[in-house]
Amino acid sequence: MDIDRPSDPQVSVVSSDGTMFHTTLKSILLSGTIKDMIEHIGEGGVENMGAIPLQNVDSKTLEIVIKWIEHHKDNIQPTSEEIKDKTADFIDPWDENFLEMDLDKLYNLITAANYLNIPQLLWLSTRKIAMLIKNRTPQEIRSLFNIEDDWTPQEIEAVQKENQWCEEK
Amino acid sequence: MSLVVREFNKCFSELPDCLLEIIFSYLSLCDIANCARVCKNWNRYLADENNDIWRLQCLRKLSEKALKSDLLLSVPTYKAKLRAFYHAWNPLDSSRHIYIKPNAFTLHRNPVAQSTDGARAKIGFDSGRHVWEIMWEGPLGTVAIVGISTKDAILQCHGYAPLLGWDDQSWGWNLVDNYLLHNGDAGNFPLLTNAPKYQVGEKIKVILDCESHCLAFEKNNEFLGVAFTNLPSKKLYPTITAVYGNTEVSIVYCGYPFDG
Incomplete structure:
Protein backbone atom coordinates (compact mmCIF):
# COMPACT_ATOMS: atom_id res chain seq x y z
CA MET A 1 0.00 0.00 0.00
CA ASP A 2 1.20 3.46 -0.91
CA ILE A 3 1.30 5.42 2.34
CA ASP A 4 2.16 8.76 0.74
CA ARG A 5 -0.93 8.80 -1.44
CA PRO A 6 -3.79 7.37 0.59
CA SER A 7 -6.46 5.83 -1.63
CA ASP A 8 -9.00 6.59 1.03
CA PRO A 9 -8.71 10.31 1.83
CA GLN A 10 -9.83 11.81 5.10
CA VAL A 11 -13.18 13.53 5.35
CA SER A 12 -14.53 15.61 8.23
CA VAL A 13 -18.12 15.88 9.37
CA VAL A 14 -19.64 18.19 11.97
CA SER A 15 -22.53 17.22 14.21
CA SER A 16 -25.54 19.42 14.94
CA ASP A 17 -23.96 20.43 18.27
CA GLY A 18 -20.71 21.48 16.61
CA THR A 19 -18.37 18.54 17.23
CA MET A 20 -16.04 17.66 14.39
CA PHE A 21 -15.34 14.02 13.50
CA HIS A 22 -12.72 12.66 11.12
CA THR A 23 -13.36 9.59 9.05
CA THR A 24 -12.49 8.32 5.59
CA LEU A 25 -14.13 8.86 2.22
CA LYS A 26 -14.79 5.16 1.78
CA SER A 27 -16.65 5.03 5.08
CA ILE A 28 -18.68 8.16 4.59
CA LEU A 29 -19.76 7.08 1.09
CA LEU A 30 -21.95 4.44 2.75
CA SER A 31 -24.24 7.38 3.40
CA GLY A 32 -26.36 7.93 0.31
CA THR A 33 -27.03 11.50 1.37
CA ILE A 34 -23.33 12.37 1.60
CA LYS A 35 -22.51 10.38 -1.52
CA ASP A 36 -24.97 12.55 -3.48
CA MET A 37 -23.40 15.65 -1.96
CA ILE A 38 -19.87 14.58 -2.93
CA GLU A 39 -20.90 13.52 -6.42
CA HIS A 40 -22.22 17.03 -6.81
CA ILE A 41 -18.85 18.51 -5.92
CA GLY A 42 -16.98 16.10 -8.21
CA GLU A 43 -14.21 13.67 -7.30
CA GLY A 44 -11.43 16.26 -7.45
CA GLY A 45 -13.09 18.52 -4.95
CA VAL A 46 -13.09 16.01 -2.13
CA GLU A 47 -9.64 16.80 -0.77
CA ASN A 48 -10.27 20.53 -0.79
CA MET A 49 -13.77 20.50 0.58
CA GLY A 50 -14.27 21.55 4.17
CA ALA A 51 -16.03 19.67 6.95
CA ILE A 52 -19.51 18.47 6.02
CA PRO A 53 -22.16 19.87 8.38
CA LEU A 54 -24.82 17.35 9.48
CA GLN A 55 -27.53 19.43 11.06
CA ASN A 56 -29.85 16.56 11.96
CA VAL A 57 -27.36 14.34 13.80
CA ASP A 58 -26.01 15.08 17.28
CA SER A 59 -22.46 14.23 18.35
CA LYS A 60 -23.39 11.15 20.44
CA THR A 61 -25.28 9.64 17.53
CA LEU A 62 -22.72 10.64 14.93
CA GLU A 63 -20.04 8.86 16.93
CA ILE A 64 -22.10 5.65 16.81
CA VAL A 65 -22.79 6.04 13.09
CA ILE A 66 -19.09 6.54 12.33
CA LYS A 67 -18.19 3.45 14.34
CA TRP A 68 -20.59 1.46 12.16
CA ILE A 69 -19.58 2.85 8.76
CA GLU A 70 -15.87 2.43 9.53
CA HIS A 71 -16.41 -1.20 10.44
CA HIS A 72 -18.41 -1.81 7.26
CA LYS A 73 -16.51 0.39 4.77
CA ASP A 74 -15.02 -2.57 2.87
CA ASN A 75 -18.19 -4.64 2.76
CA ILE A 76 -20.36 -4.77 -0.31
CA GLN A 77 -23.53 -2.95 0.59
CA PRO A 78 -26.73 -4.64 -0.53
CA THR A 79 -29.14 -2.56 -2.57
CA SER A 80 -32.44 -1.48 -1.06
CA GLU A 81 -34.21 -4.08 -3.16
CA GLU A 82 -31.95 -6.82 -1.82
CA ILE A 83 -32.60 -5.62 1.70
CA LYS A 84 -36.34 -5.67 1.16
CA ASP A 85 -36.26 -9.20 -0.21
CA LYS A 86 -34.06 -10.45 2.57
CA THR A 87 -35.84 -12.49 5.22
CA ALA A 88 -33.24 -11.19 7.66
CA ASP A 89 -32.52 -14.37 9.56
CA PHE A 90 -28.78 -13.94 9.73
CA ILE A 91 -27.27 -10.97 11.50
CA ASP A 92 -23.52 -10.45 11.72
CA PRO A 93 -22.52 -10.99 15.40
CA TRP A 94 -20.57 -7.71 15.32
CA ASP A 95 -23.76 -5.89 14.32
CA GLU A 96 -25.81 -7.75 16.91
CA ASN A 97 -23.36 -6.60 19.56
CA PHE A 98 -23.18 -3.08 18.11
CA LEU A 99 -26.97 -2.71 18.45
CA GLU A 100 -26.89 -3.42 22.18
CA MET A 101 -27.75 0.11 23.27
CA ASP A 102 -30.55 1.79 25.14
CA LEU A 103 -33.69 2.69 23.29
CA ASP A 104 -33.20 6.44 23.06
CA LYS A 105 -29.79 5.88 21.46
CA LEU A 106 -31.36 3.36 19.12
CA TYR A 107 -34.11 5.83 18.24
CA ASN A 108 -31.54 8.52 17.39
CA LEU A 109 -29.55 5.99 15.37
CA ILE A 110 -32.64 5.08 13.32
CA THR A 111 -33.49 8.68 12.51
CA ALA A 112 -29.82 9.38 11.67
CA ALA A 113 -29.56 6.30 9.43
CA ASN A 114 -32.73 7.48 7.71
CA TYR A 115 -31.49 11.05 7.27
CA LEU A 116 -28.04 9.95 6.11
CA ASN A 117 -29.59 7.26 3.89
CA ILE A 118 -27.50 4.29 5.07
CA PRO A 119 -29.89 1.50 4.01
CA GLN A 120 -28.20 -1.39 5.78
CA LEU A 121 -27.83 0.45 9.06
CA LEU A 122 -31.46 1.54 8.83
CA TRP A 123 -32.47 -2.03 8.09
CA LEU A 124 -30.51 -3.38 11.08
CA SER A 125 -31.71 -0.79 13.58
CA THR A 126 -35.39 -0.95 12.60
CA ARG A 127 -35.21 -4.72 12.65
CA LYS A 128 -33.97 -4.50 16.22
CA ILE A 129 -37.10 -2.50 17.14
CA ALA A 130 -39.30 -5.05 15.35
CA MET A 131 -37.69 -7.91 17.31
CA LEU A 132 -38.54 -6.07 20.53
CA ILE A 133 -42.17 -5.66 19.42
CA LYS A 134 -42.56 -9.32 18.42
CA ASN A 135 -44.83 -11.44 20.61
CA ARG A 136 -45.55 -8.57 22.99
CA THR A 137 -48.99 -7.30 23.99
CA PRO A 138 -49.90 -3.65 23.26
CA GLN A 139 -49.43 -2.82 26.95
CA GLU A 140 -45.99 -4.45 27.02
CA ILE A 141 -44.99 -2.53 23.88
CA ARG A 142 -46.18 0.73 25.43
CA SER A 143 -44.21 0.26 28.63
CA LEU A 144 -41.09 -0.92 26.80
CA PHE A 145 -41.01 2.11 24.47
CA ASN A 146 -42.51 4.49 27.01
CA ILE A 147 -45.49 5.26 24.79
CA GLU A 148 -48.51 6.99 26.29
CA ASP A 149 -51.81 5.10 26.15
CA ASP A 150 -53.92 7.69 24.29
CA TRP A 151 -57.03 5.55 23.79
CA THR A 152 -60.43 5.69 25.45
CA PRO A 153 -61.79 2.22 26.39
CA GLN A 154 -64.42 2.54 23.62
CA GLU A 155 -61.84 3.40 20.97
CA ILE A 156 -59.50 0.56 21.84
CA GLU A 157 -62.39 -1.91 21.87
CA ALA A 158 -63.38 -0.82 18.35
CA VAL A 159 -59.80 -1.28 17.07
CA GLN A 160 -59.57 -4.68 18.70
CA LYS A 161 -62.86 -5.81 17.14
CA GLU A 162 -61.80 -4.55 13.74
CA ASN A 163 -58.59 -6.62 13.82
CA GLN A 164 -59.72 -9.63 15.82
CA TRP A 165 -59.42 -11.95 12.81
CA CYS A 166 -55.67 -11.21 12.60
CA GLU A 167 -55.14 -13.32 15.70
CA GLU A 168 -56.63 -16.45 14.13
CA LYS A 169 -54.06 -19.10 13.30
CA MET B 1 -35.77 13.85 34.40
CA SER B 2 -39.48 13.94 33.65
CA LEU B 3 -38.75 16.19 30.71
CA VAL B 4 -36.41 13.60 29.22
CA VAL B 5 -39.04 10.91 29.64
CA ARG B 6 -41.66 13.03 27.92
CA GLU B 7 -39.39 13.68 24.99
CA PHE B 8 -38.63 9.99 24.70
CA ASN B 9 -42.30 9.24 24.96
CA LYS B 10 -43.02 11.24 21.88
CA CYS B 11 -40.27 9.57 19.90
CA PHE B 12 -41.50 6.06 19.32
CA SER B 13 -45.21 6.85 19.14
CA GLU B 14 -44.53 9.55 16.55
CA LEU B 15 -42.05 7.81 14.30
CA PRO B 16 -42.53 9.00 10.72
CA ASP B 17 -44.57 6.72 8.47
CA CYS B 18 -41.55 5.68 6.37
CA LEU B 19 -39.87 4.28 9.50
CA LEU B 20 -43.04 2.68 10.87
CA GLU B 21 -43.35 0.97 7.50
CA ILE B 22 -39.88 -0.59 7.74
CA ILE B 23 -40.41 -1.70 11.34
CA PHE B 24 -43.84 -3.21 10.66
CA SER B 25 -42.55 -5.00 7.55
CA TYR B 26 -40.67 -7.44 9.81
CA LEU B 27 -43.75 -8.40 11.79
CA SER B 28 -46.37 -11.11 11.59
CA LEU B 29 -50.06 -10.29 11.17
CA CYS B 30 -50.68 -11.01 14.84
CA ASP B 31 -47.93 -8.58 15.88
CA ILE B 32 -49.35 -5.97 13.52
CA ALA B 33 -52.77 -6.28 15.15
CA ASN B 34 -51.05 -5.62 18.49
CA CYS B 35 -49.21 -2.60 17.06
CA ALA B 36 -52.53 -1.12 15.89
CA ARG B 37 -53.61 -1.01 19.54
CA VAL B 38 -50.44 0.59 20.92
CA CYS B 39 -51.27 4.23 20.17
CA LYS B 40 -53.35 6.37 17.84
CA ASN B 41 -50.46 7.28 15.55
CA TRP B 42 -49.47 3.66 14.89
CA ASN B 43 -53.12 2.82 14.33
CA ARG B 44 -53.53 5.75 11.95
CA TYR B 45 -50.71 4.37 9.80
CA LEU B 46 -52.17 0.84 9.86
CA ALA B 47 -55.69 2.12 9.13
CA ASP B 48 -54.56 2.72 5.53
CA GLU B 49 -55.76 -0.63 4.19
CA ASN B 50 -53.82 -0.28 0.97
CA ASN B 51 -50.39 0.59 2.34
CA ASP B 52 -47.26 -1.51 1.82
CA ILE B 53 -47.67 -3.37 5.09
CA TRP B 54 -51.07 -4.75 4.12
CA ARG B 55 -49.81 -5.47 0.60
CA LEU B 56 -46.89 -7.43 2.05
CA GLN B 57 -49.13 -9.40 4.42
CA CYS B 58 -51.57 -10.05 1.60
CA LEU B 59 -48.85 -11.39 -0.71
CA ARG B 60 -47.65 -13.78 1.98
CA LYS B 61 -51.03 -15.54 1.90
CA LEU B 62 -52.57 -14.90 -1.50
CA SER B 63 -51.24 -15.53 -4.98
CA GLU B 64 -51.03 -12.65 -7.46
CA LYS B 65 -53.62 -14.51 -9.51
CA ALA B 66 -56.08 -14.74 -6.63
CA LEU B 67 -55.51 -11.06 -5.80
CA LYS B 68 -56.41 -9.99 -9.32
CA SER B 69 -59.37 -12.31 -9.78
CA ASP B 70 -62.89 -10.95 -10.21
CA LEU B 71 -63.91 -12.97 -7.18
CA LEU B 72 -62.38 -10.35 -4.88
CA LEU B 73 -63.85 -7.33 -6.65
CA SER B 74 -66.10 -6.48 -3.72
CA VAL B 75 -63.17 -6.34 -1.29
CA PRO B 76 -61.05 -3.60 -2.87
CA THR B 77 -58.24 -3.09 -0.33
CA TYR B 78 -55.30 -5.35 0.52
CA LYS B 79 -56.45 -5.58 4.12
CA ALA B 80 -60.00 -6.52 3.07
CA LYS B 81 -58.69 -9.19 0.70
CA LEU B 82 -56.52 -10.65 3.45
CA ARG B 83 -59.48 -10.55 5.85
CA ALA B 84 -61.58 -12.40 3.26
CA PHE B 85 -58.83 -15.02 3.05
CA TYR B 86 -58.89 -15.55 6.81
Missing part, protein backbone atom coordinates in the same frame (compact mmCIF):
# COMPACT_ATOMS: atom_id res chain seq x y z
CA HIS B 87 -62.68 -15.99 6.66
CA ALA B 88 -62.74 -18.41 3.70
CA TRP B 89 -63.48 -22.16 3.68
CA ASN B 90 -61.77 -24.30 6.29
CA PRO B 91 -60.11 -27.33 4.65
CA LEU B 92 -60.08 -29.03 8.05
CA ASP B 93 -63.80 -28.49 8.60
CA SER B 94 -65.45 -29.80 5.46
CA SER B 95 -66.66 -33.11 4.10
CA ARG B 96 -63.96 -35.48 2.89
CA HIS B 97 -65.48 -35.24 -0.59
CA ILE B 98 -64.69 -31.55 -0.78
CA TYR B 99 -61.35 -29.92 -1.46
CA ILE B 100 -60.48 -26.26 -1.28
CA LYS B 101 -58.88 -24.90 -4.44
CA PRO B 102 -55.46 -23.14 -4.29
CA ASN B 103 -57.14 -19.71 -4.37
CA ALA B 104 -58.49 -20.59 -0.86
CA PHE B 105 -61.90 -19.08 -1.65
CA THR B 106 -63.44 -21.78 -3.84
CA LEU B 107 -64.42 -25.29 -2.86
CA HIS B 108 -64.79 -28.19 -5.26
CA ARG B 109 -67.11 -31.09 -4.53
CA ASN B 110 -65.77 -34.32 -5.99
CA PRO B 111 -68.13 -36.48 -8.05
CA VAL B 112 -69.23 -38.98 -5.42
CA ALA B 113 -72.55 -40.82 -5.75
CA GLN B 114 -75.10 -40.85 -2.94
CA SER B 115 -73.42 -38.31 -0.71
CA THR B 116 -74.25 -34.85 0.59
CA ASP B 117 -71.24 -32.73 1.43
CA GLY B 118 -70.77 -29.47 3.28
CA ALA B 119 -68.05 -27.00 4.24
CA ARG B 120 -67.74 -24.42 6.97
CA ALA B 121 -65.70 -21.22 6.94
CA LYS B 122 -62.66 -20.84 9.18
CA ILE B 123 -64.10 -18.15 11.47
CA GLY B 124 -67.46 -18.20 13.28
CA PHE B 125 -69.33 -15.27 14.81
CA ASP B 126 -71.10 -14.68 18.10
CA SER B 127 -71.02 -10.87 18.11
CA GLY B 128 -71.28 -8.03 15.63
CA ARG B 129 -72.78 -7.97 12.17
CA HIS B 130 -71.23 -9.72 9.22
CA VAL B 131 -71.73 -10.03 5.48
CA TRP B 132 -70.30 -12.55 3.09
CA GLU B 133 -70.87 -13.42 -0.55
CA ILE B 134 -71.56 -16.91 -1.86
CA MET B 135 -71.23 -17.72 -5.54
CA TRP B 136 -72.32 -21.10 -6.88
CA GLU B 137 -70.18 -21.64 -9.94
CA GLY B 138 -71.41 -25.04 -11.03
CA PRO B 139 -74.78 -26.77 -11.36
CA LEU B 140 -76.90 -26.82 -8.22
CA GLY B 141 -78.15 -30.39 -8.55
CA THR B 142 -81.23 -31.35 -6.54
CA VAL B 143 -80.21 -29.67 -3.27
CA ALA B 144 -77.92 -26.64 -2.90
CA ILE B 145 -78.08 -24.92 0.47
CA VAL B 146 -76.52 -21.68 1.70
CA GLY B 147 -76.57 -20.67 5.35
CA ILE B 148 -74.91 -21.03 8.74
CA SER B 149 -74.21 -23.74 11.28
CA THR B 150 -72.62 -24.30 14.66
CA LYS B 151 -69.61 -26.60 15.00
CA ASP B 152 -72.06 -29.32 16.11
CA ALA B 153 -73.80 -29.63 12.73
CA ILE B 154 -72.55 -32.57 10.64
CA LEU B 155 -71.10 -31.87 7.17
CA GLN B 156 -71.60 -35.17 5.39
CA CYS B 157 -74.39 -37.70 5.10
CA HIS B 158 -75.55 -40.50 2.83
CA GLY B 159 -77.86 -39.77 -0.11
CA TYR B 160 -78.83 -36.40 -1.58
CA ALA B 161 -80.27 -34.65 1.44
CA PRO B 162 -81.13 -31.15 2.62
CA LEU B 163 -78.30 -31.40 5.17
CA LEU B 164 -77.89 -27.74 6.14
CA GLY B 165 -80.98 -27.03 8.26
CA TRP B 166 -81.49 -30.69 9.05
CA ASP B 167 -81.37 -30.24 12.81
CA ASP B 168 -81.42 -27.37 15.32
CA GLN B 169 -77.68 -26.62 14.79
CA SER B 170 -77.97 -25.27 11.26
CA TRP B 171 -79.99 -22.83 9.18
CA GLY B 172 -80.13 -22.95 5.40
CA TRP B 173 -81.77 -21.66 2.25
CA ASN B 174 -82.16 -24.23 -0.50
CA LEU B 175 -81.55 -22.38 -3.76
CA VAL B 176 -83.13 -25.13 -5.84
CA ASP B 177 -86.68 -24.70 -4.53
CA ASN B 178 -86.43 -21.37 -2.63
CA TYR B 179 -87.14 -23.06 0.68
CA LEU B 180 -85.80 -22.40 4.18
CA LEU B 181 -84.60 -25.19 6.43
CA HIS B 182 -84.08 -25.29 10.15
CA ASN B 183 -84.78 -28.36 12.23
CA GLY B 184 -86.02 -29.94 9.00
CA ASP B 185 -88.51 -27.29 7.84
CA ALA B 186 -89.03 -23.54 7.86
CA GLY B 187 -91.02 -22.42 4.83
CA ASN B 188 -90.80 -20.55 1.55
CA PHE B 189 -88.21 -17.84 0.93
CA PRO B 190 -88.30 -15.18 -0.36
CA LEU B 191 -91.96 -14.51 0.39
CA LEU B 192 -92.98 -13.73 -3.17
CA THR B 193 -95.14 -15.67 -5.53
CA ASN B 194 -92.99 -17.11 -8.31
CA ALA B 195 -89.76 -15.77 -6.85
CA PRO B 196 -87.03 -16.27 -9.47
CA LYS B 197 -84.75 -19.25 -8.87
CA TYR B 198 -81.01 -18.89 -8.44
CA GLN B 199 -79.02 -18.79 -11.67
CA VAL B 200 -75.47 -20.13 -11.63
CA GLY B 201 -72.97 -17.30 -11.16
CA GLU B 202 -75.35 -14.97 -9.31
CA LYS B 203 -74.04 -13.38 -6.14
CA ILE B 204 -75.79 -14.14 -2.87
CA LYS B 205 -75.05 -12.03 0.16
CA VAL B 206 -75.60 -13.59 3.56
CA ILE B 207 -76.11 -11.05 6.35
CA LEU B 208 -75.70 -12.29 9.91
CA ASP B 209 -76.65 -9.97 12.75
CA CYS B 210 -75.51 -11.44 16.07
CA GLU B 211 -76.87 -8.39 17.94
CA SER B 212 -80.49 -8.98 16.92
CA HIS B 213 -79.91 -12.72 16.30
CA CYS B 214 -81.16 -12.86 12.75
CA LEU B 215 -80.03 -13.96 9.31
CA ALA B 216 -81.01 -12.32 6.02
CA PHE B 217 -80.19 -12.84 2.35
CA GLU B 218 -79.57 -10.61 -0.63
CA LYS B 219 -79.35 -11.65 -4.27
CA ASN B 220 -77.64 -9.47 -6.88
CA ASN B 221 -77.77 -6.57 -4.42
CA GLU B 222 -81.52 -6.95 -3.91
CA PHE B 223 -82.51 -7.44 -0.28
CA LEU B 224 -84.75 -10.51 0.01
CA GLY B 225 -85.70 -10.16 3.66
CA VAL B 226 -84.97 -11.73 7.03
CA ALA B 227 -84.92 -15.51 6.78
CA PHE B 228 -84.27 -16.59 10.37
CA THR B 229 -84.71 -14.97 13.77
CA ASN B 230 -83.98 -16.08 17.35
CA LEU B 231 -80.55 -17.44 16.48
CA PRO B 232 -78.65 -18.72 19.54
CA SER B 233 -75.68 -16.91 21.09
CA LYS B 234 -73.30 -19.61 19.88
CA LYS B 235 -70.52 -19.27 17.32
CA LEU B 236 -72.19 -19.42 13.93
CA TYR B 237 -70.15 -20.28 10.82
CA PRO B 238 -70.84 -19.57 7.16
CA THR B 239 -71.73 -22.97 5.66
CA ILE B 240 -72.96 -24.58 2.45
CA THR B 241 -73.97 -28.12 1.55
CA ALA B 242 -73.93 -29.52 -1.98
CA VAL B 243 -74.81 -32.74 -3.79
CA TYR B 244 -73.71 -32.15 -7.38
CA GLY B 245 -70.46 -33.64 -8.71
CA ASN B 246 -67.68 -31.15 -9.58
CA THR B 247 -69.76 -28.19 -8.53
CA GLU B 248 -67.81 -25.24 -7.12
CA VAL B 249 -68.81 -22.69 -4.51
CA SER B 250 -66.88 -19.56 -3.53
CA ILE B 251 -67.05 -17.47 -0.39
CA VAL B 252 -65.85 -13.88 0.06
CA TYR B 253 -66.22 -12.30 3.48
CA CYS B 254 -66.98 -8.58 3.16
CA GLY B 255 -66.94 -7.35 6.76
CA TYR B 256 -69.68 -5.25 8.29
CA PRO B 257 -72.87 -4.28 6.50
CA PHE B 258 -72.80 -0.75 5.10
CA ASP B 259 -76.33 0.21 6.09
CA GLY B 260 -77.39 1.36 9.55
